[in-house]
Amino acid sequence: QKEVEQDPGPLSVPEGAIVSLNCTYSNSAFQYFMWYRQYSRKGPELLMYTYSSGNKEDGRFTAQVDKSSKYISLFIRDSQPSDSATYLCATVSYNTDKLIFGTGTRLQVFP
Amino acid sequence: GAGVSQSPRYKVAKRGQDVALRCDPISGHVSLFWYQQALGQGPEFLTYFQNEAQLDKSGLPSDRFFAERPEGSVSTLKIQRTQQEDSAVYLCASSEVPGQGYEQYFGPGTRLTVT
DSSP states (O other), X not given: OOSEEEOOOOEEEETTOOEEEEEEESOTTOOXXXXXXXXXXXXXXXXXXXXXXXXXXXXXXXXXXXXXXXXXXXXXSSOOGGGOEEEEEEEEOTTSOOEEXXXXXXXXXXX | OOOOEEEOSEEEEOTXXXXXXXXXXXXXXXXXXXXXXXXXXXXXXXXXXXXXXEEEOTTOOSTTEEEEOTTSXXXXXXXXXXXXXXXXXXXXXXXXXXXOTTSOEEOXXXXXXXX
């Protein structure tokens, strides 16, 4: 079992839709949770990180962590075609700084 | 300021050749990481430097892979006697200080194709 599980998609939604992207993780010791966006043939771009449980909002993006169920979510409001990318969830190993990624979910927002 | 840069962006190598991939982290960043990303997968950790010290190389897949950061800034990932299974995107990331692994910034990657 992978430490971070993510549905690879693809997920296709119309412009303006609310998008929900999700991951689960296995180790309750993980404390930080990140979302990266990766456009085709580019490096991952950090969207936001969250510490422990709770919500964090940045513009149209909201990250949510539920430690009781080991569930991580990213919500995108008013999705735009420019949001079309692969979204990677990640956590940080509790005793090193190395990132542990999910597989990534490919999102397509069509006009 | 400038982000993480990597060169070359694309590399084609014949099986058995040696390759060297370069990473220029964000200026002043202490921590530097290398990841390998196979097609359709998330990045997988290879190795970690704190300044010039290689503190973790547990992700290097074989002894054909070698990384260095001799002056604590630029890093090079070297792959000897490349094999087809080495074909992947190699990503470099940096973070400002140790303990802030949650805030890593990635370069554009080097896409290696071994023929």
